[in-house]
Amino acid sequence: MRVSNFLLANSGVQNILKQQAEVLTTQDQISSGKRVSRAQDDPAGMKKILDLESVSATNDQYNKNIDTATNQLFQEEYILDSMTNLLQRARDLSIAAGNAGLNADGRSAIRFEVEQLLSGLLDLTNSVDGNGHYMFSGYATGTKPFSITNGAVNYAGDQGQRQVQIGTGLSLPISDSGYAVFLTPKNGNGTFVTAAAAGNSGNGVVTQGSVVDSAALTGDSYEIRFTAVDTYDVVNVTTGATILAAQSFTPDQSISFDGLQVEILGQPQTSDVFELDPSQSQSPLETLVNFISTLSATQSTDAEKADYQIGLGRALTDIDSAMSQISDVRAQIGSRLNFLEVQKDTNIQANIQIETTLSTVRDLDLTEAISRLSLQTATLQAAQQAYIRTTSLTLFNFLQ
Structure with a gap:
């Protein structure tokens, strides 16, 4: 008992x-x-909750990365816009410098302004972000990318393009190297560049030229050599072959060969030579350095005056090339910003769906719980x- x-x-x-x-x-x-607060409440449910919360936290981090990327790209866009305005001013000055009535004082004033533009452009290429990192140095964010020494432009960065993850398996560039933005534009017309030889004596001015048959291009260097004031030869300097011999010269008339075409304005003299070489990469900094050199040159002889006009033409063409490249990069930045906006909305929508699922698994049905508590209390x-x-x-x- x-x-x-x-x-x-x-x-x-x-x-x-x-x-x-x-x-x-x-x-x-x-x-x-909450229906599930501890693993013992519902082991399977708790595992699902932890998995969903992990995905949600990852999406939140992606959106923080997107905010960082957006700020970075907006800053780059602002800097490139400033560069565009600066180069547009330099372009205007290259046209003004060609005014026939411009005297030495006028050229000096333009040169001074271009020197200020060059200084401003150099500062912009060495811009830093909010963390003090150089924006156009590639991966080498602690290295000042651009410098000018004795008229020579130096680039100390690399070609790296920093990226950030903005979604599962999805990354986006948040920077552009100085190499990609400033060192890829080609000088001249983008295919070849023209110049007058140093020993010329006439007032002939060679134009920047154009491509009339891309299939016929060779990529070689050429010279137009005047054997008399009204006769010239075209020589392929790379191969040594004479392409055209004893051609009659008429000022302003087109000269075409191997897919290339130029005009020579004015009157060259016997033994004058005009050079055509393949275009090379040239930074806008170098373009302004060359422009300043053109403005600084004396114009005592016909040949010097002709060189001045050729230099101005080169400056205008090279500035246009630099502005075109910067415009292309700005278009890419705009596309990235649009994609970031879309991806952020995708991440937000994913988290809304996750929160709905979490609520189903984790949250309490209050009405049912109160009824259950009443029954449990009575029991x-x-x-x-x-x-x-x-x-x-x-x-x-x-x-x-």
Whole structure:
């Protein structure tokens, strides 16, 4: 009998404790608003919750990366816009410098302004971001990319393009190296560049020329050599072959060969030579250095005056090439900014869906929980009353 009473009492206590635990669990759920707060609440559900929260946190980090990338690209766009304005001013000055009525003082004033533009352009190419990193040095963000020494432009960066992850398996460039932006434009007309030889004596001015048959291009260097004031030869300097011999010369008339075409204005003299070489990469800094050199040259002889006009033509063409390259980079930046906006919205929508799924797995149905708590409380009270009645039943109760 004693063993039976003990077992009965112990069973009642265990039942009460179980009911109390269920009540406390439900109360905690109502208080937190969550059905699953610990692994023991629902092991499978908790694993799914942790997985979803991890994905959501990753998407949040992607969006932080997108904000950083957006700020970086906006800053680069602002700098490139400033460069474009600066080069446009230099272009205007190259046209103004060709005014026939411009005297030495006027050229000096233009040269001074171009020197200021060169200084400003150099500063812009060495711009730093909010973290003090050089923006156009590629991966070498601690290295100042551009310098000018004795008229020579030097680039100390690399060709790296920094990227940031903005989605699962998705990265986007957030920078452009100085090499890509400033060292890829070609001088001259983009295919070949013209110049007058140093020993010329006439006032002949060779134009920048154009390509009339791309299939016939050789990539070689050429010279137009005047054997008389009205006769010239065209020689392929690379191969040594004479392409055209004893050709009659008429000022302003087109001269065409191997897919190339130029005009020579004015009147060259016997032994004058005009050179055509393949275009080379040239930075806008070098273009302004050359422009300043042209403005600084004396114009005492016909040949010097002709060189001046050729130099101005080169400056105008090279500035246009630099501006075109910068425009292309700005278009790429615009495309990246648009893509960042779309991807950020995608990440936000993904997190909204994740939050919906999380709510289904993790959050509590409050109405159901309150009903369950009411039932559990009633069950606990019943268990407690049953325990009291059971433990008070002894032989003495029946004898009374």
